[in-house]
Amino acid sequence: MYGIEAITANNGWAISAVGITIVFSGLVLLSFVIAQLHKGLDLYENPQKIKGWFSLKKKPVKESDNSLETEGILLVLTEEQKEIAKQFALLVSTLEDHFSLPRLLELARISGVKNFHSNLNILLKSDILFPDKEGFFCWDQDLYIETISH
Amino acid sequence: MLRTVFRASGAVFFSIDRKNKICLNDSFSGGAVHKTCNEDLMASISDVLKKSTIFNSLEEIDFQRIIPLFEQRELHTGDILSTAGNRAQYFFILESGALLLAMEDGKSVVLETPGDFIAMELLSDRGRYKTTMTVLEDGMVFGIHRLAFLELIQEDTLGAAAIMQAWQGYLDQTAPFAKNIADIDVPAIF
Amino acid sequence: MDTLFLEFFQNTGFYLCDYRNIIMIVIGLVFIYLGISKDYEPLLLVPIGFGMLMGNIPIFKGLGLGIYESNSVLHYLYFGVTQGIYPPLVFLGIGAMTDFSTLLARPILMLLGAAAQTGIFITFLGALALGFLPNEAASIGIIGGADGPTAIFLTAKLAPHLIGPIAVAAYSYMALVPVIQPPIMRLLTSRKERLIRMEEPREVSKREKMIFPIVAFLLCCFLAPAALPLLGMLCFGNVLKEAVVTERLAVTARTSIIDIATILLGVTVGASTQGDVFLTSKSVGIFILGAVSFCIATACGVLFAKFMNLFLKSKINPLLGAAGVSAVPDSARVVQIVGQQEDPTNFLLMHAMAPNVSGVIGSAIAAGVLWSLMAKAM
Numbered sequence: 225m226y227g228i229e230a231i232t233a234n235n236g237w238a239i240s241a242v243g244i245t246i247v248f249s250g251l252v253l254l255s256f257v258i259a260q261l262h263k264g265l266d267l268y269e270n271p272q273k274i275k276g277w278f279s280l281k282k283k284p285v286k287e288s289d290n291s292l293e294t295e296g297i298l299l300v301l302t303e304e305q306k307e308i309a310k311q312f313a314l315l316v317s318t319l320e321d322h323f324s325l326p327r328l329l330e331l332a333r334i335s336g337v338k339n340f341h342s343n344l345n346i347l348l349k350s351d352i353l354f355p356d357k358e359g360f361f362c363w364d365q366d367l368y369i370e371t372i373s374h
Numbered sequence: 375m376l377r378t379v380f381r382a383s384g385a386v387f388f389s390i391d392r393k394n395k396i397c398l399n400d401s402f403s404g405g406a407v408h409k410t411c412n413e414d415l416m417a418s419i420s421d422v423l424k425k426s427t428i429f430n431s432l433e434e435i436d437f438q439r440i441i442p443l444f445e446q447r448e449l450h451t452g453d454i455l456s457t458a459g460n461r462a463q464y465f466f467i468l469e470s471g472a473l474l475l476a477m478e479d480g481k482s483v484v485l486e487t488p489g490d491f492i493a494m495e496l497l498s499d500r501g502r503y504k505t506t507m508t509v510l511e512d513g514m515v516f517g518i519h520r521l522a523f524l525e526l527i528q529e530d531t532l533g534a535a536a537i538m539q540a541w542q543g544y545l546d547q548t549a550p551f552a553k554n555i556a557d558i559d560v561p562a563i564f
Numbered sequence: 565m566d567t568l569f570l571e572f573f574q575n576t577g578f579y580l581c582d583y584r585n586i587i588m589i590v591i592g593l594v595f596i597y598l599g600i601s602k603d604y605e606p607l608l609l610v611p612i613g614f615g616m617l618m619g620n621i622p623i624f625k626g627l628g629l630g631i632y633e634s635n636s637v638l639h640y641l642y643f644g645v646t647q648g649i650y651p652p653l654v655f656l657g658i659g660a661m662t663d664f665s666t667l668l669a670r671p672i673l674m675l676l677g678a679a680a681q682t683g684i685f686i687t688f689l690g691a692l693a694l695g696f697l698p699n700e701a702a703s704i705g706i707i708g709g710a711d712g713p714t715a716i717f718l719t720a721k722l723a724p725h726l727i728g729p730i731a732v733a734a735y736s737y738m739a740l741v742p743v744i745q746p747p748i749m750r751l752l753t754s755r756k757e758r759l760i761r762m763e764e765p766r767e768v769s770k771r772e773k774m775i776f777p778i779v780a781f782l783l784c785c786f787l788a789p790a791a792l793p794l795l796g797m798l799c800f801g802n803v804l805k806e807a808v809v810t811e812r813l814a815v816t817a818r819t820s821i822i823d824i825a826t827i828l829l830g831v832t833v834g835a836s837t838q839g840d841v842f843l844t845s846k847s848v849g850i851f852i853l854g855a856v857s858f859c860i861a862t863a864c865g866v867l868f869a870k871f872m873n874l875f876l877k878s879k880i881n882p883l884l885g886a887a888g889v890s891a892v893p894d895s896a897r898v899v900q901i902v903g904q905q906e907d908p909t910n911f912l913l914m915h916a917m918a919p920n921v922s923g924v925i926g927s928a929i930a931a932g933v934l935w936s937l938m939a940k941a942m
Contacts, residue, residue, distance in 0.1 A: 226695050236692045236701075240685040243933045250787045250929050251678040251922060254780055255671035261779070262668070262772055324480030329508070341451045345472050345510040348484055359481025359551040494909055528908055530897065538911035543764050553761070 299350035299371060306372045308343045309352070311335065313368060322360040325353070419444045419516050422469045426489030428540045429467075436533045440526065444516040449473075455507035455515070462503045464517040465493035471513015475549075476506045483549045484510065493523065495545060495552045580622035584839025592616030592834065604739040608712065611827055612735060615834020631835045642832040645727060648720050650829040651713035652797040657822025658713075658924070659777070659801025660814040662892075667918040668772050669765035672872070673884065677922030679868030680888025681930045683708035683861025688934070691853050696846075699723050702934040704850055707734045708857030709927030710741070710891040714794060716833065718931040722938050728837035729847040733854035741894045744855070745862050745886050746902050752866045753882050757873075758906045760881040762915045770806070777802035784929055790939075791932025798928065861889045865919065887916035890923030 225233055301309060315331045316323065325344075332340035347353040352368045353361050419441050423429040429437075449455070449471045456462070458476075472486035475496060485492060497505050498520065527534045545553055573579055595613030599606035618638070623629045631638040644650040667674060684705045691701030699722035706718045707730060715734040719727045737744065750758075781799035785792050804814040865885030873879045883903050887896045896916035903912040 227693050230695060231689050231692045234692050234698045234701075236689050236698070239698075239934075239937050240689055243685050243688075243930060243937065244682055246788060246933050247681050247926055247930050248675075248678045250784050251674050251926055253787070254783050254925070255674040257779055257783060258668055258671040258674075258776065261775060262766075262769065265769065265771055265775075325474060325482045325484070326476035326506070326508075327480055329474065339451075341508065341510050344474075345451075348472070348486075348510070355483065357550065359477065359479070359483065359549065361482070524908060527911075528904060530900070530913075535911055535913055538909060539764060539914065541909070542761070542911075546764070 299346070300374065301346070301350075301371060304338075305343065305346060308337060308339075309347060309368065309372055311337050312343070312347060313363070313365075316363045322356050322358070322362055325361045328361070415446060416441055418446070418469065418514075422467055422489055422516060426467060426491055427544050428489075428491045428537055430489075431536045431540060432533050440518075443518050443522050443526075445518075447515050447517055449509040449511075449513040449515060451509055451512055453509040455509060456497065456503040456505060458503050458506045460503050462498035462501055462520050465491070465497060465520055465523050466507075466515045466517050467491050469514040469516060471509060471515070472511040473515075474508045474510050476508065477552060478504060481551055483552070485548070486511070490548070491541070491544065493520075494541065496549060575624050577622040580624065582622070582839070584843050585620045585622050588616055588620040588837060588839045588842060592620065595834075598739070605735065607826055608735050608830055609739065611830025612732065612834035615831035616837050617834075618831065619835030619838050630838075631832065632838075638832060638835050641828055642836065644825075644828055645716060645832050645836070646720050646724055648717045648793060650825045651717035651720075652793045653821055653825035654713040654829065655794050655928075656797040656801040657818045657825070658892075659798040659803075660805045660817035660822075662798075662802060662805075662921055662924075663773075663917075664776055664802065664921055665768040665773060666765060666914050667921050668768045668776055670915070670918055672876075673880070673915070673918035674922040674925075675872065676865050676869055676880075676885045676888040676919035677890070677924075677926045678888070679885060680861045680865035680890070680919070680923055681709060681926040682864040683857050683859075683889075684927070684930050684934075686860050686864075687853055687857035690856060691849075694849055694853070696849070697723075699938045700726060700846075702938050703730055704853050705857060706730075706927070706931055706934065707737065707850075707854040708861040708889075709923070709930060710734070710738055710858065710861065710889045710895070711924060711927040712738060713829070714927050714931045716829065717794060718935060721935055725841070726846070726850065727833060728842050729850045730854075731833040732837060732842075733851050736851075737854055737858050738891045738894065741858075741889070741891045742898050742901075744858050745889070745895060745898045748859055748862045749866055749883055749886050749899075749902050752863060753870070755906060757870070757882050758903060759910065760879050761910055762881055762884075762912065763878050765915070774803070774806040777806065780925065784925065788929050788932040788936070790936040791929045794928040794931065795925065798924065858889065862886045862895075865889060881910075881912060881915070883912060884916050884919055888919040888923045888926070890920060890927050892920050892924060893917060895923075896920040 231237060312328070312332065315328060315335060315337075318331070319328065329340060329344055332344065337343065344353070350367070350371055352364050352371060354364060356362050420437060423432075423437060423441070429440075432440075444467070446469075455466065455473065456464075458478075468485055468490040469488055472484060473490075473492065474482060474484050475492065476482045483496070492505075492507065492515075497503060497507075501520075527538055577585075592613045592615075595609045595616065597613075598604040599609030599613060619631055625633065627633075628635040629638075630636055631642050633639055686705075687708050688701050688705030691704040692698065696704060703715070703719040703723040703726055706715045709715065712731065712734050716727060716731050719730045723730075777799035781795055784795050801814070801817050804810045804817055862885075865888035866882050867885065868888075869880050869882035869885035873882065881903065883899045886902075887899045889895045893913075893916075896913055899916040900911070900913040903910045
């Protein structure tokens with residue numbers, strides 16, 4: 225006997241279907257269990273998380289990913305640097321909220337801003353200029369005002 | 375099945391062809407280039423590599439093999455380290471200073487952490503620089519010849535796999551917009 | 565004196581030799597050459613090749629020399645094959661050297677290993693259609709699992725007369741994975757799909773790695789108890805590895821035990837491939853079906869990955885489906901190479917190890933299922 229007849233006579237279709245189903249089911253079940261395993265272990269190691277589920281949710285504080293520090297520590301600029309920062313502020317006002325940093329640098333060069341590379345770097349270190357993670361940069365007006373008024 | 379399992383568990387280090395060790399006949403972008411001969415320099419390179427999230431998981435033997443591939447270059451504020459459109463010769467690792475990487479469409483990223491690696495999607499595309507790098511703060515970089523690095527990462531070793539895995543994480547953090555995503559019709563071959 | 569010399573001559577291999585012995589000896593020599601000179605799976609091909617030489621020396625039957633003679637040394641050693649002793653010992657060693665962390669980091673890739681085992685059952689149907697008996701067809705189908713010990717284990721249980729050709733087919737195709745898989749992978753995927761980058765996998769804790777083999781063993785063997793000998797030893801070996809306190813046993817398992825089992829398995833399987841048993845039309849059918857099985861398994865893995873991408877936000881590179889064929893780690897390496905041909909910086913090796921090792925588990929389950937279904941039918 226050959227061909228489809230042989231397969232049918234030997235119950236081949238059923239055997240294949242059952243076999244594939246069992247192999248798949250086994251591995252699906254195993255993958256599901258493994259996917260939950262690390263969560264279960266995490267709860268076992270940190271039982272306070274279970275308590276956390278029942279307490280009010282707090283909005284997580286955004287981490288500063290900047291090496292320059294945060295609250296209350298402002299970069300102290302010299303008078304000359306403050307003047308240059310004002311020039312940059314003027315240039316930024318001609319750009320969009322999310323602007324190209326190379327474009328700002330070019331504008332600074334054209335406008336004759338002194339030591340525009342290092343001064344741009346100072347604004348970056350002070351977080352007055354900060355990245356938006358999309359390849360563009362933004363200007364923190366509040367921080368700028370606070371910095372130049374010190 | 376067995377031999378290859380044995381091989382996979384044993385192979386750790388790169389095999390670097392001697393001919394890829396750069397002998398410093400070509401400089402990069404006209405800056406001061408130092409030979410990687412003296413011990414202090416090797417120690418500096420080693421420190422930076424160990425700080426770098428890309429390379430810090432390598433075995434010591436891998437470090438000893440790749441350190442001689444790097445060349446030192448001083449950075450001066452305002453220097454242009456690479457110009458978009460030029461032939462891409464080097465990848466860089468930052469020791470100190472700050473660099474502005476200006477990419478297409480006005481996008482950019484500033485790198486200032488020692489150990490930051492400027493390579494592949496961040497820097498080149500099919501053998502040409504796609505990024506103009508400007509120095510914002512005096513410092514130092516170490517350069518590795520592009521082809522030597524590409525040959526390294528194409529080695530079938532755990533070290534190469536570790537570098538590439540770390541690179542993906544680094545790119546996700548540093549410049550996810552520069553990633554070579556599947557939507558892009560033509561891939562960047564670096 | 566002339567009579568004595570004549571009698572002596574009539575007992576030599578030169579007199580007793582026929583063309584089938586010569587053919588098998590040549591094949592044995594080719595295997596040894598491929599193993600030593602070309603470095604194609606030498607740990608398997610050299611013992612099998614030499615076993616072929618041993619098994620095809622023309623001998624006078626009745627002297628207790630041949631592997632099929634009950635009082636011969638080779639027969640006693642062959643006992644480990646026919647009774648399914650060596651394959652579980654090999655799996656013990658494999659478990660003691662396998663790192664399941666890539667699988668644990670992204671469990672969904674396990675399904676690619678499951679999909680690739682579909683090739684086993686499709687080949688089973690093909691073998692039935694060609695006129696093989698069900699137990700023979702099951703033994704032929706398992707070649708598609710690309711797992712030598714599993715193929716030998718199942719064949720020893722279901723169709724021991726086919727161990728020789730099935731083992732030779734299985735190991736030959738495993739050595740040819742870098743040749744067989746890439747064209748199928750390219751045919752079934754678009755360039756855009758091959759360029760897909762995988763997300764970085766999460767860190768896997770030591771505790772997870774320790775718990776996994778126990779959970780996997782209990783779950784899979786409750787589902788398919790016939791997979792107990794292979795899966796049990798695989799998981800046991802892994803427990804020895806991950807529980808650092810038994811490192812000494814793990815080292816023994818992945819060195820001495822696996823080496824001894826491999827040597828005896830290889831040489832006795834090779835010796836069993838005697839010309840009159842091996843050179844039959846059935847063997848040709850087995851070789852053809854074996855190749856088909858590999859191809860179907862690769863295709864099923866790749867296609868299932870594409871199917872999964874219809875539902876996943878974070879896409880899987882469909883090339884990883886080919887690594888579901890459990891030729892560890894050759895098929896994972898093939899995925900890496902094909903992926904890098906499109907994009908030299910796309911590192912798929914670590915990701916491909918996940919379906920690769922799940923394929924080992926899947927093929928062991930498939931073997932268990934086939935054994936239990938065939939045992940009922942027999």
